[in-house]
Amino acid sequence: MGGSKEYAVTMRGKERVAAVLPVQEHWLPLSNLDLLLPAIDVGVFFCYKKPPAKQSKTTFGSMVSALKASLAQALVTYYPFAGEVLTNPVNEPELLCNNRGVDFIEAYADVELQELRLNNPDESVERKLLPKKKEGVLCVQATELKCGGLVLACTFDHRIADAYSANMFLVAWAETAVSKPISLAPTFRRSLLIPRRPGSYDSSPDRLCALVSSRPPPLSPDQEAAVSRICYVAADDIARIQAASGGQRTKFEAFTAYLWRVLARGARPEDKVCRMGAVVDGRTRLARGGEMAGYFGNVVSIPYGILGVEELKDMDLAETAAAVHGMLRQATTEEHFRGLVDWVEARRPEPAVARIYLGEEDGGVGCVVSSGRAFPVGEVEFGWGRAVFGSYHFPWGSSAGYVMPMPSARRNGDWVVYMHLLKRFVDVLEVEEPPVFRPLTADYFLADAK
Structure with a gap:
């Protein structure tokens, strides 16, 4: 299967995209099911061919502008992705919804879409097309390819969203970009997962979960x-x-x-x-x-x-x-x-x-x-x-x-x-x-x- 074609990636710019409307700063506690996730990030990416000739006015610059503008709108509804995770007084992670924004990176890759050996993403995608999130909850990178194609990649904090939630957001972002109404509105009602009083559980959580302190060396x-x-x-x-x-x-x-x-x-x-x-x-x-x-x-x-x-x-x-x-x-x-x-x-x-x-x-x-x-x-x-x-x-x-x-x-x-x-x-x-x-x-x- 071989390794991936070696190619260079040039970072052209980085800015922070915040929700287009102000968000009232507030804390959103993580649910008990969120707390079962370690501090790990998840990546997802999409590859697009160069727009057809009939869309001659669609350039990488115009695509990036559309992505940023629609992201700023989508973050009004999906505001947790514009926040940041901090540690509360009892050392648990908690989400501060403060409209910090999403780091958005623009890049150029000296490679054509057909040359990307995606079978080996460790070499073709990791740290090249997929950004490493340093701050915040979500990071985005749009990369122009030599052929005129585009790779859109996101990295997000798994403690804030599972794949189902990320999929909801990605679809809503795309719907916003083409002026469609968001088909599935998110809810952040933590009361849906509130613990019972008194609590009750059988032996299955002990079999399936463990305290981090019990982790092997x-x-x-x-x-x-x-x-x-x-x-x-x-x-x-x-x-x-x-x-x-x-x-x-x-x-x-x-x-x-x-x-x-x-x-x-x-x-x-x-x-x-x-x-x-x-x-x-x-x-x-x-x-x-x-x-x-x-x-x-x-x-x-x-x-x-x-x-x-x-x-x-x-x-x-x-x-x-x-x-x-x-x-x-x-x-x-x-x-x-x-x-x-x-x-x-x-x-x-x-x-x-x-x-x-x-x-x-x-x-x-x-x-x-x-x-x-x-x-x-x-x-x-x-x-x-x-x-x-x-x-x-x-x-x-x-x-x-x-x-x-x-x-x-x-x-x-x-x-x-x-x-x-x-x-x-x-x-x-x-x-x-x-x-x-x-x-x-x-x-x-x-x-x-x-």
């Missing part, structure tokens, strides 16, 4: 490194995996089961167990009437299962998919999420986090799959055409891997899959027969964009 310098890759999975292969899982499982369950078995094949002799987790959105579980459809913040749980390496090797895909289904079932009720809220409340201000993020003392390997099936790659359109490619980028710093399948911009049922895994697992995936994870190339993502 830092990884040694010679610890095996993880790499990021972006591949695609053809619709036919998704259907084949689902059929092989017994036909009763969702595509997500079948995909997760497939990955779990790959972990076992890439395990070392000292790795006795494999952990597989999945991110579950609790919005529909907490309010089936749609009350939380626009909730902005984190509403996720990460249930996970543990299977022995040798046990996994002997299981067929249907058996593994059944194990995934059972693992997910524990996080599909309102009581589960209410219990998580109460569990965190009982331990505050001691910080806690999803246990699979921390790693385990008994060794083994782990991975988390996050469904990005709602990723709005076709809806983040600012007036100069749809994105030809888009993906999240989340090398999250955990010893456990992270994988996110998303819809392809080609709208043909394929999935784009972002992976952050130990290199040996990537090697196993890349030699699978029949192939499933195919390397992302310009021929693929530009095929329907001529």
Whole structure:
């Protein structure tokens, strides 16, 4: 697959974009589910071709001006993204909504869109097209490419927003740019996640979450490194995996089961167990009437299962998919999420986090799959055409891997899959027969964009 084409990026300017209307300064406390997230940043980026000749007046300068103007308007509604996270007197993070603004970077990359080897985002995207957020909650970078194309990238504080919330904002920003009304208004009502009095929870939060003070010692310098890759999975292969899982499982369950078995094949002799987790959105579980459809913040749980390496090797895909289904079932009720809220409340201000993020003392390997099936790659359109490619980028710093399948911009049922895994697992995936994870190339993502 090779490395990425080397290219230079020139920073042309940086300014702070604030909401176009004044915001009454106030504190917005993080919910107990927000407090389960460590201080990590998430990246997301979109690639656009040069506007067609009929839009001759659409230049990089005009596109950036449109992005800034619509961002300033969108931040009136999505004002938490214009704030900053500070520490309160009990050492917990808290959001100050003060309209600090969003750092907006303009850049030029001496590379053409078709030359970007996005299969290896560590080299082609990280620290080049994707900005490193230094302050605030959100940072944006617009990069002009040599071919006239544009890459729009954002980095945001995960403690403030999950992917669902970020997707809401991205769509609203694009709608604002083309003078459409915002289709889904956000709500910041923390009362929707208020702890119960008295609190109540079963044993599941103790299994799924842990206090940060219980974190194992830092990884040694010679610890095996993880790499990021972006591949695609053809619709036919998704259907084949689902059929092989017994036909009763969702595509997500079948995909997760497939990955779990790959972990076992890439395990070392000292790795006795494999952990597989999945991110579950609790919005529909907490309010089936749609009350939380626009909730902005984190509403996720990460249930996970543990299977022995040798046990996994002997299981067929249907058996593994059944194990995934059972693992997910524990996080599909309102009581589960209410219990998580109460569990965190009982331990505050001691910080806690999803246990699979921390790693385990008994060794083994782990991975988390996050469904990005709602990723709005076709809806983040600012007036100069749809994105030809888009993906999240989340090398999250955990010893456990992270994988996110998303819809392809080609709208043909394929999935784009972002992976952050130990290199040996990537090697196993890349030699699978029949192939499933195919390397992302310009021929693929530009095929329907001529």
